[in-house]
Every structure is written in structure tokens, then in C-alpha cells.
Amino acid sequence: MKLSTRSRYGLLAIIDLAINQEKGPVPLREIATRQNLSENYLEHLVGALRRAELIQSVRGPAGGYYLARPPEEISLGAIIRVLEGPIAPVECSHLDEEGCLSPEDCFIRGFWEDLRVEVNQVFDARTLNDLVQKARYFKSISGCLSSSKGEEE
Amino acid sequence: MKLSTRSRYGLLAIIDLAINQEKGPVPLREIATRQNLSENYLEHLVGALRRAELIQSVRGPAGGYYLARPPEEISLGAIIRVLEGPIAPVECSHLDEEGCLSPEDCFIRGFWEDLRVEVNQVFDARTLNDLVQKARYFKSISGCLSSSKGEEE
DNA sequence: ATAAAACCTATCAAAAAAGTCGGAATTAAA
DNA sequence: TTTAATTCCGACTTTTTTGATAGGTTTTAT
Numbered sequence: 271m272k273l274s275t276r277s278r279y280g281l282l283a284i285i286d287l288a289i290n291q292e293k294g295p296v297p298l299r300e301i302a303t304r305q306n307l308s309e310n311y312l313e314h315l316v317g318a319l320r321r322a323e324l325i326q327s328v329r330g331p332a333g334g335y336y337l338a339r340p341p342e343e344i345s346l347g348a349i350i351r352v353l354e355g356p357i358a359p360v361e362c363s364h365l366d367e368e369g370c371l372s373p374e375d376c377f378i379r380g381f382w383e384d385l386r387v388e389v390n391q392v393f394d395a396r397t398l399n400d401l402v403q404k405a406r407y408f409k410s411i412s413g414c415l416s417s418s419k420g421e422e423e
Numbered sequence: 424m425k426l427s428t429r430s431r432y433g434l435l436a437i438i439d440l441a442i443n444q445e446k447g448p449v450p451l452r453e454i455a456t457r458q459n460l461s462e463n464y465l466e467h468l469v470g471a472l473r474r475a476e477l478i479q480s481v482r483g484p485a486g487g488y489y490l491a492r493p494p495e496e497i498s499l500g501a502i503i504r505v506l507e508g509p510i511a512p513v514e515c516s517h518l519d520e521e522g523c524l525s526p527e528d529c530f531i532r533g534f535w536e537d538l539r540v541e542v543n544q545v546f547d548a549r550t551l552n553d554l555v556q557k558a559r560y561f562k563s564i565s566g567c568l569s570s571s572k573g574e575e576e
Numbered sequence: 577a578t579a580a581a582a583c584c585t586a587t588c589a590a591a592a593a594a595g596t597c598g599g600a601a602t603t604a605a606a
Numbered sequence: 607t608t609t610a611a612t613t614c615c616g617a618c619t620t621t622t623t624t625g626a627t628a629g630g631t632t633t634t635a636t
Contacts, residue, residue, distance in 0.1 A: 271426060271503065271510040274593065297612065311595055317614070330603030331611040346538075350424065357424040381549075381557060385499075388545040392538060404534060427624065450581065464626055470583075483634030484580040 273354055279307050280315040280353040281401070287325065288341045288402045295327070295334030315353060322352040341402050347393035357393060358386050426507055432460055433468040433506040434554070440478065441494045441555045448480070448487030468506060475505040494555050500546030510546060511539050 286301045298316060302309035316335060319325045326338045337344065351357060439454045451469060455462035469488060472478045479491045490497065504510060 271424070271507045273424060276593080295612095299612080308595065310597075313614080314595090320613095327613060328603095329601080329611095329613045330605095331609095332604065333602085333612050335613090354424045378554070378557070381554065385545060385549070389542055392541040392545065396534075396538070401531070401534065404531070429624080448581095452581080461626065463628075466583080467626090473582095480582060481634095482580095482582045482632080484578095485635065486581045486633085488582090 273350065276315055276353045277350055279305075279312060280319065281349060282307065283312055283316060284319060284325065284337075284344075284349060284398060285401050285405055287335055288337055288398055289405060291336045294332070295336050297334040300334075318352050319349070322348075324348060324352060337398075340399075342397050342399035344398040345394045346396040346398070346401075347390055349398065350393055357390050358382075426503065429468055429506045430503055432458075432465060433472065434502060435460070436465055436469060437472060437478065437490075437497075437502060437551060438554050438558055440488055441490055441551055442558060444489045447485070448489050450487040453487075471505050472502070475501075477501060477505060490551075493552070495550050495552035497551040498547045499549040499551070499554075500543055502551065503546055510543050511535075 282305045283301050286305055287296050290296045290300070290304075298309055298312055301307070302312050316325070320327055320335070323338050324344055325335050327333065327335050347357065435458045436454050439458055440449050443449045443453070443457075451462055451465055454460070455465050469478070473480055473488070476491050477497055478488050480486065480488050500510065
């Protein structure tokens with residue numbers, strides 16, 4: 271029931287993006303350098319965020335990424351679901367009929383479904399903007415989330 | 424952000440236990456047979472539940488397992504945390520100072536901590552008794568959760 | 577004694593996650 | 607119109623976690 275590094279890295283990246291996009295699209299290289307993450311690996315995560323239309327890209331020189339919507343319209347839940355897959359306690363609760371022999375007779379299905387909804391609400395109640403606000407409060411968004419020593423400067 | 428089969432199997436086992444313990448300690452063999460799970464594998468899960476003092480055991484012939492407390496005093500959260508590890512979005516939110524270079528300067532720490540608390544509340548708001556009540560409503564607790572075809576009857 | 581059970585630990589296999597790599601497509605600018 | 611900066615794609619490898627098995631040891635009612 272933990273989030274993987276995909277979420278940690280991906281979230282770091284999108285926060286970095288939100289903070290640095292004022293001067294135009296932010297190249298992945300810069301994000302990777304600032305956050306001390308593997309650019310190659312970030313590529314996959316950012317690709318997923320783009321396909322989910324949370325961010326957009328500009329190709330070619332001076333290209334990079336930017337948010338597809340203002341940060342207050344991007345929920346934490348939306349980001350995490352992209353990076354981590356559906357937030358679901360057990361698989362069957364987000365499946366349709368298949369994979370469950372008799373949905374109506376499965377006493378546990380509704381139970382999980384309720385749980386899933388509530389957990390998602392917890393995540394959806396927060397937005398990227400909340401994170402950006404907190405991040406601005408500090409000099410650097412390195413630290414707990416990244417593995418860097420955060421001592422640049 | 425999914426639960427593993429540890430949770431599914433372990434939960435099945437403890438529900439089975441809650442339902443069948445009236446006639447004395449329930450041997451693992453019976454649970455494994457009823458739920459169509461590997462007895463060897465269940466051993467590990469049940470061992471963890473015992474060490475966490477959610478269930479207790481009687482050794483020797485006619486031995487088996489029984490709940491350490493009434494089912495309404497065993498929260499879903501407690502069970503899941505035993506089987507799955509702490510319900511935590513990122514590792515640092517349940518660690519002490521170590522692993523986090525500067526807790527006070529880590530802008531994201533409090534954020535995750537709040538999230539963790541809320542997610543745990545969702546799980547802790549449900550008890551084993553809720554599950555048992557639902558299960559009694561049906562003939563068998565096989566079905567979605569187990570991989571058996573649930574056609575024994 | 578015997579046998580039924582919990583209990584323990586090592587090992588293995590399979591799956592998922594994490595990370596790397598080489599190159600193709602795009603495009604601004606020299 | 608070449609160059610170089612960038613996104614984009616997909617195959618691959620490595621590492622970690624999960625799921626599962628197996629053999630042996632206690633414990634204890636009968």
C-alpha cells in the first residue's frame with residue numbers, strides 16, 4: 271500500500287514543471303538535473319503524464335514540457351492514478367463484470383468499492399497547487415523526495 | 424496503490440476464522456481447504472497475524488487459531504497493515520528523522536503525513552465484524568477474493 | 577508413543593518495478 | 607540546409623518484491 275518511486279519522481283517532476291514553466295517549456299534535462307533524477311527514467315514517467323493530458327510538450331530546440339491546465343485544476347489523485355495505476359485496494363473493485371464470477375453474490379465487492387471511493391477522495395482533495403505553494407515556501411524542492419543531498423547552492 | 428494477494432488471502436483467512444471459531448480453534452488445514460488456498464503460503468500470513476496479536480494459536484492436536492479479540496475490535500486497517508506493511512504513500516512519512524535529511528525543511532513531509540492519516544482513517548473505519556456480517560449474508564465466502572470457482576455447495 | 581497440529585527457515589520461481597540504451601522524429605536557428 | 611536540441615519510442619537488462627514450496631522442529635492431546 272505504498273506508492274512506488276514512479277509517483278515520487280513523477281510528482282517531483284510535475285512540481286518542478288509547475289514552478290519553472292513561467293519562462294516557457296521546461297526541458298526534461300533541466301528537471302532531471304535540478305531534481306537529481308535519471309533523465310532516461312523520467313522520460314517514461316513524463317510520457318505517461320503527457321498521454322494522460324496533464325502536461326503538454328513542445329518538440330525541437332527550446333522545447334520542453336508545460337502543464338496542460340493550471341495547477342489548481344490538477345488533483346493529486348489524477349497524477350497518482352497516471353503514475354501508479356488506479357488507486358484500488360483489490361483488482362476486482364475497478365473491473366467490470368469480468369474477473370468476478372458473480373458480482374452480485376460477491377459480498378466483498380461493494381465493500382472494496384466503497385473503500386476505493388473514499389481513498390480516492392482523500393487523494394482528489396489535494397491539488398498540484400497545494401504542493402507548489404508548499405514548495406515555494408522553501409528554497410529547494412529537493413530533500414525527502416529526491417535522493418540528492420539537496421546541498422546545491 | 425493496490426493491495427497484494429497477501430491482503431486478499433490473509434483477509435479471507437481471518438474472516439473464515441471469525442466465522443468458524445465457535446467450535447474451538449480452527450486448524451489452518453481447514454481454512455486452506457475451505458478457501459482453496461495453499462496451506463503452506465497461508466502459514467506465513469497467519470504467522471504475521473499471530474505475531475501482531477490479532478489472532479492466537481493453540482498448538483498440538485485439536486489446535487488451531489482463533490481471534491485474539493472480538494471481530495468488532497479488529498479494524499481493517501490493523502489487518503492490512505500487518506499483511507501489507509504500513510499504509511503510507513511514501514516511505515519517509517512513517518519514518519522517524521532518519522532517512523529524511525531535514526524533516527522541518529522537507530516541505531512534502533507534512534503533506535504526506537496528513538494524507539497517510541486520512542487514508543488510514545478510511546481503513547480503520549471498518550472492522551472485521553463488518554466483513555463477517557456481509558459474509559454471513561451469503562452461503563460461501565469464496566468468490567471474488569479467492570481464485571476458486573466457488574462452486575462447492 | 578503417536579499423530580495432529582503450529583512453527584520456523586531456507587530456497588526457488590515468477591512477476592513487477594526500476595533503470596538503461598540506441599535511435600528515430602521534430603523543429604528552431606545558424 | 608545542415609546542425610543540434612529536444613521530444614519520443616521501444617527493446618532490453620537488472621534489481622526488488624511477491625508468491626509459493628519444502629523440509630524439518632517443536633508442542634501436546636490422546
